[in-house]
């Protein structure tokens with residue numbers, strides 16, 4: 619099982635490099651991460667965006683685009699750059715899509731476009747991969763980036779998407795915690811009702827290749843000690859790999875709190891599309907963007 623970002627980077631060395639289409643690439647952090655990925659032979663790239671700005675930033679970074687075989691496609695408008703980058707992946711000219719300095723919703727609308735998008739018929743969802751210190755595994759936080767207020771059926775898809783991702787990263791039976799504020803079912807807290815239904819579905823064999831458990835508060839999902847203290851004896855208590863949040867706000871806040879207050883290593887991808895999509899926050903560091911590229915490249919290489 620892959621337990622760290624460093625293991626992800628090691629695993630990629632065995633795979634062929636992939637070509638990224640970067641939507642709205644004129645950004646120092648984005649190009650720093652692309653340069654790192656190209657230098658490590660993790661990926662090649664087509665940079666779609668404001669060509670003059672891209673070339674200026676690349677020069678400032680000593681990033682020799684010609685020598686590295688990186689192409690530039692001029693499209694100064696962010697939403698149009700997103701559409702052009704998506705079209706390149708759709709047509710097979712690039713293997714993977716990466717978000718640059720463009721709004722998440724603009725990028726996702728291009729991805730969801732019925733004609734040229736990257737839909738598969740499945741729900742698309744965001745997974746934030748986190749490596750907090752003191753833990754022996756990566757956490758899959760979902761969905762703090764795409765689905766705003768998922769219903770029960772959408773939560774099933776969100777879980778299955780994260781489970782597929784965990785399988786690709788060599789975790790054959792991830793434990794999924796359906797997070798809520800408490801670990802008992804409270805009729806006034808809808809998140810606990812959905813969590814209880816999802817747990818029953820898991821017990822009845824309606825999920826494959828994972829164990830779903832909840833409701834669990836975050837402490838009881840990730841700390842064996844906290845769950846013992848509360849007397850919770852359930853399959854994912856203290857041992858969760860996948861943290862399924864009730865709605866986008868809690869997921870987004872947990873992710874950013876970990877990154878800003880906890881300096882936790884992180885990555886972000888959209889799963890469920892034709893290929894994984896590198897989707898990080900504009901404020902993510904180049905290291906985090908590189909980790910996201912690495913995760914997406916490895917998943918794309920391993921996906922059958």
Ligand code: COD
Nearest residue numbers: 722723726727730740741742743762763764765766870899
């Ligand atoms: N997976 C598959 N298809 C989808 C999904 C999905 N997750 N979401 C919408 N669709 C399909 C619908 O079935 C429909 O056919 C079409 O797309 C349009 O659906 P709408 O009208 O609900 O879609 P939009 O364009 O209004 O919204 C889709 C967004 C993804 C843009 C929206 O959900 C959104 O803004 N999400 C939050 C993104 C964000 O701001 N994240 C911030 C943190 S990084």
